[in-house]
Amino acid sequence: MTQPMFERIALIGIGLIGSSISHAVRRKGLAQTIVGSARTKATIETALKLRLIDGGCVKAADAVKGADLVILGVPVGACGPIVEEIAPNLRQGAILTDVGSVKAAVVRDVAPHVPKGVHFIAAHPIAGTEKSGPESGFAELFDGRWTVLTPEPGTDKAAVEKLKAFWMALGAKVEIMGAEHHDLVLAITSHLPHLIAYNIVNTAEHLQQVTNTEVIKFSAGGFRDFTRIAASDPTMWRDVFLNNKEAVLEMLGRFSEDLTELQRAIRFGDGDKLFRLFAEARSIRRGIIQAGQDTTAPDFGRGTQTDVPTDAKKGKAETR
Amino acid sequence: MTQPMFERIALIGIGLIGSSISHAVRRKGLAQTIVGSARTKATIETALKLRLIDGGCVKAADAVKGADLVILGVPVGACGPIVEEIAPNLRQGAILTDVGSVKAAVVRDVAPHVPKGVHFIAAHPIAGTEKSGPESGFAELFDGRWTVLTPEPGTDKAAVEKLKAFWMALGAKVEIMGAEHHDLVLAITSHLPHLIAYNIVNTAEHLQQVTNTEVIKFSAGGFRDFTRIAASDPTMWRDVFLNNKEAVLEMLGRFSEDLTELQRAIRFGDGDKLFRLFAEARSIRRGIIQAGQDTTAPDFGRGTQTDVPTDAKKGKAETR
Numbered sequence: 001m002t003q004p005m006f007e008r009i010a011l012i013g014i015g016l017i018g019s020s021i022s023h024a025v026r027r028k029g030l031a032q033t034i035v036g037s038a039r040t041k042a043t044i045e046t047a048l049k050l051r052l053i054d055g056g057c058v059k060a061a062d063a064v065k066g067a068d069l070v071i072l073g074v075p076v077g078a079c080g081p082i083v084e085e086i087a088p089n090l091r092q093g094a095i096l097t098d099v100g101s102v103k104a105a106v107v108r109d110v111a112p113h114v115p116k117g118v119h120f121i122a123a124h125p126i127a128g129t130e131k132s133g134p135e136s137g138f139a140e141l142f143d144g145r146w147t148v149l150t151p152e153p154g155t156d157k158a159a160v161e162k163l164k165a166f167w168m169a170l171g172a173k174v175e176i177m178g179a180e181h182h183d184l185v186l187a188i189t190s191h192l193p194h195l196i197a198y199n200i201v202n203t204a205e206h207l208q209q210v211t212n213t214e215v216i217k218f219s220a221g222g223f224r225d226f227t228r229i230a231a232s233d234p235t236m237w238r239d240v241f242l243n244n245k246e247a248v249l250e251m252l253g254r255f256s257e258d259l260t261e262l263q264r265a266i267r268f269g270d271g272d273k274l275f276r277l278f279a280e281a282r283s284i285r286r287g288i289i290q291a292g293q294d295t296t297a298p299d300f301g302r303g304t305q306t307d308v309p310t311d312a313k314k315g316k317a318e319t320r
Numbered sequence: 321m322t323q324p325m326f327e328r329i330a331l332i333g334i335g336l337i338g339s340s341i342s343h344a345v346r347r348k349g350l351a352q353t354i355v356g357s358a359r360t361k362a363t364i365e366t367a368l369k370l371r372l373i374d375g376g377c378v379k380a381a382d383a384v385k386g387a388d389l390v391i392l393g394v395p396v397g398a399c400g401p402i403v404e405e406i407a408p409n410l411r412q413g414a415i416l417t418d419v420g421s422v423k424a425a426v427v428r429d430v431a432p433h434v435p436k437g438v439h440f441i442a443a444h445p446i447a448g449t450e451k452s453g454p455e456s457g458f459a460e461l462f463d464g465r466w467t468v469l470t471p472e473p474g475t476d477k478a479a480v481e482k483l484k485a486f487w488m489a490l491g492a493k494v495e496i497m498g499a500e501h502h503d504l505v506l507a508i509t510s511h512l513p514h515l516i517a518y519n520i521v522n523t524a525e526h527l528q529q530v531t532n533t534e535v536i537k538f539s540a541g542g543f544r545d546f547t548r549i550a551a552s553d554p555t556m557w558r559d560v561f562l563n564n565k566e567a568v569l570e571m572l573g574r575f576s577e578d579l580t581e582l583q584r585a586i587r588f589g590d591g592d593k594l595f596r597l598f599a600e601a602r603s604i605r606r607g608i609i610q611a612g613q614d615t616t617a618p619d620f621g622r623g624t625q626t627d628v629p630t631d632a633k634k635g636k637a638e639t640r
Contacts, residue, residue, distance in 0.1 A: 101541075126541050129618035130605075136618065145540050175537070185534045188524050190541025196516055197542070199582055201601040203575045204508050214505045216607040217495070220465050221421075221446050221510025222517070224614045225545050231605040234598035241586045241594055252583055255523045256576070262519055263572055266561045274561055278554035281521040285450075285551040287536040294544045298449035298456065300620040 004032050005166060010067035011036040012060045012082060014047045015233075016128060017099045018073035019137025022052040024170040027139045037063035038134075046134045061086045069095050069166070076100035077239035080109030092117040095159050099125055101186060101236070103150045103179035105243035111152065119159035122150045122179060125172060126190070130231040143171035144292060150179040187247035191240055192255060195248065197229035198237070324352050325486055330387035331356040332380045332402060334367045335553075336448055337419045338393035339457025342372040344490040347459045357383035358454075366454045381406045389415050389486070396420035397559035400429030412437040415479050419445055421506060421556070423470045423499035425563035431472065439479035441471045442499060445492060446510070450551040463491035464612060470499040507567035511560055512575060515568065517549035518557070 009031040011018040018036065025031050036053035037060040038044050044056040057063055064070050064086045072079050079098055090096065096118055100106050103122045114120040127145040129136065147167040151160050164174045177185075204215045204223065215223065241248055265273040288294050295301055329351045331338040338356065345351050356373035357380040358364050364376040377383055384390050384406045392399050399418055410416065416438055420426050423442045434440040447465040449456065467487040471480050484494045497505075524535045524543065539547065561568055585593040608614050615621055 126538050131618045146537055148538075185530050185538055186541060188527060188530055189535055189538045189543040192523075193520060193542035193546055195582060196520060196546075196579075198598050198601050199579050200513060200516060200575060201604055202597055203512075203571070203578045205600065205604060206578075207508060207574070210505050210508055212604065212607065215509055215604065216611050216613065217466055218446050218468075218505055218509045219608050219613050221506060222513035222549055223509040224608050225549060226513055226516075227601070227605040227608055228614070228620065229542055229545060230598075230601035232598075234595050234602070237598050238591050238594040242589055242591050245586055245589070248586060249583065251523070252579075252586075254527070255520060256579070258523045258526075259516075259519050259572075259576070262515060263569065266565055266568060266572075269562055269565070271558050271562050274558040275554050277522055278518050278550075278552075278557050280525065281518045281547070281550035282554070284521055284525060284532065284535065285547040287532065288539050288544050288547055291536050293536065293539050294548070295622050298451045300548065300622055302615050302620055 004030055005162070005169065006031045006069045008033045008035065008067045009069045009071065010034075010064045011053065011071050011073055012063065012086070013073035013078075014038050014043055014052060014056075014134045015073055016132055016136045017125065017141075018071070019047070019050070019052050019134045020127075020139070020141035021071060021073070021099075021137075021170065022047075023137055023139035024142060026051075028169050030166065030169055031069070035063050035067065043134055050134060052134060052137070061089050064091075064094075065089050066091055067094060070097070072096075072098035072100070074098075074100075075236045075239040076102045076106055076243050079106050080113070083110045083113045087113045087115055090115055090118045094118050095163055096120045097123045097163060099123060101190060101240050102244040103148075103182045107150065107152060107179050119156045120152075121155060121160055121163050123163065123167070124148045124150075124182065124186070125167070125170075126186075127172075128232075130228050132233040132236075140171065142167070145172055147172040147174050148182050149174060149176045150182050151176065152179075183244050183247045184250075187244060187251045191244055191248050192251045194229055194232065194237055195241065195252070196255070197226040200226050201230040325350045325482070325489065326389045327351070328353045328355065328387045329389045329391065330354075330384045331373065331391050331393055332383065332406070333393035333398075334358050334363055334372060334376075334454045335393055336452055336456045337445065337461075338391070339367070339370070339372050339454045340447075340459070340461035341391060341393070341419075341457075341490065342367075343457055343459035344462060346371075348489050350486065350489055351389070355383050355387065363454055370454060372454060372457070381409050384411075384414075385409050386411055387414060390417070392416075392418035392420070394418075394420075395556045395559040396422045396426055396563050399426050400433070403430045403433045407433045407435055410435055410438045414438050415483055416440045417443045417483060419443060421510065421560050422563040423468075423502045427470065427472060427499050439476045441469055441475060441480055441483050443470070443483065443487070444468045444502065444506070445487070445490075446506075447492070448552075450548050452553045452556075460491065462487070465492055467492040467494050468502050469494060469496045470502050471496065472499075503564050504567045504570075507564060507571045511564055511568050512571045514549055514552065514557055515561065515572070516575070517546040520546050521550040 014036045033054050036056045047053045106122050125147040127141050167174050289296050334356045353374050356376045367373045426442050445467040447461050487494050609616050
């Protein structure tokens with residue numbers, strides 16, 4: 001029998017990402033033992049019951065003892081304080097990593113607390129769903145998705161290679177880049193889309209001329225896609241925006257400029273400009289399909305679902 | 321054998337909606353004959369080959385002869401000129417309807433040309449996908465979705481009831497409201513979401529610091545959902561914005577105000593406000609699920625697709 005990649009993995013935080021890592025680790029037998037910590041006893045009990053962890057405790061500092069891989073699966077704002085707390089108990093030679101959607105702020109907050117002999121490598125699996133909590137994880141979450149590692153210059157090469165191999169064993173493709181560049185890329189591919197989705201849902205909720213019932217009934221026109229994204233964990237996303245402020249404000253500024261141009265085209269009835277801008281947008285969708293980053297099925301293939309309420313079961317509707 | 325609901329249905333325009341109507345009509349045997357017209361011979365040949373129509377021609381005025389139901393399935397800007405052209409050939413007692421995403425402008429453009437004895441009832445099935453053309457239709461498109469009818473005061477009641485029964489037989493639920501109110505509701509549930517989606521895709525394309533390849537690779541963070549909506553037919557959407565200008569500009573103004581508030585909260589690090597606004601957005605998603613207007617599967621259940629390129633086949637990824 002081959003040796004597992006790690007003796008003991010400690011999951012600090014057992015939400016969607018932490019629980020999915022556990023499922024994917026079990027699937028491939030990548031660890032002898034998985035332990036975990038969570039803020040509440042209820043989460044630990046759920047994680048034990050689901051066999052996500054072999055042991056758990058509410059004190060992160062206890063969970064990391066003897067672990068050769070420690071994964072922070074908490075909102076990015078919580079990473080610094082947690083590492084300060086667990087630092088004295090980290091094993092020599094251990095890899096310490098995270099899964100946060102912002103990287104420069106995590107490096108800034110975590111690096112000063114990392115003991116000599118512990119390899120800290122910030123990481124971000126670009127995968128998730130709108131669901132949260134230990135029950136929401138599944139082994140396939142990372143399959144075919146990208147995980148970005150942002151090791152600081154001077155980080156131990158063998159540790160980076162090992163973490164890369166770990167993520168590939170979880171099913172992911174791995175890319176290495178600088179933390180600042182990661183934050184700029186994710187500002188447009190993830191942070192701005194979430195902000196926009198939250199915003200349009202709130203705009204709809206505050207309308208007086210259109211009732212919430214109407215918004216809900218007629219959401220198949222496109223709006224419901226935004227509500228799915230806007231159903232994501234508010235704590236996680238608050239921390240993303242607080243910790244990637246500059247890049248998000250930069251992208252938001254550009255988005256608003258472009259929107260003003262569209263607004264003027266509508267106001268002055270400039271159909272040629274509208275057509276040109278709309279037609280341009282199609283090409284990037286083709287690239288995403290070709291890169292295997294989304295399904296080609298119309299409307300995400302919603303119609304094939306089995307858990308849709310009865311009266312919508314056959315509906316693939318969308319987009320008008 | 322029961323009598324079909326209509327003797328002869330004429331589809332003027334055989335795109336996603338026209339072809340889906342044909343499939344749904346055939347499924348229930350709602351017409352003795354379906355004829356169609358399209359701008360190009362190629363579309364008519366495709367429609368004949370797919371058995372969407374029993375006969376077809378490029379001249380709409382020829383296609384409507386003898387039809388007791390005429391359905392305009394063309395961009396909203398084309399409805400007025402087409403009805404002017406077909407008016408002399410419309411059969412007495414026929415129902416004339418459309419499927420456009422804007423209603424007041426269609427009523428304004430079409431009503432003056434409708435001959436006495438022909439019943440014009442504007443309609444909008446709130447269903448679709450990002451695909452276009454006669455090959456993209458399917459019989460289940462309208463199942464469980466809403467179709468809105470906006471008959472003008474004084475419209476023949478029996479004709480309205482018959483069109484309502486027709487849409488219900490196609491699988492839809494039917495609501496009747498005024499054309500202006502429809503346009504306001506759809507401005508927020510459909511038109512603004514599409515405008516925002518087109519805009520963010522174009523903002524991403526024009527970035528210099530982030531390459532298109534990076535945008536595509538890391539799109540699973542949320543962006544790819546927007547690209548699907550932005551892959552919708554540009555001609556159709558140009559006409560929507562040109563013909564629902566006032567309502568869209570009104571919603572866009574509110575959206576921009578709300579976005580400015582979020583922008584300020586990010587700039588000044590107001591985490592409490594961000595959390596509150598993000599948490600509020602979740603409730604409307606629950607309403608959509610409960611109303612049967614979307615799947616509860618995480619990430620729209622993308623992972624269950626069979627036509628995803630191999631390296632993404634198991635991926636349900638999203639949202640981080």
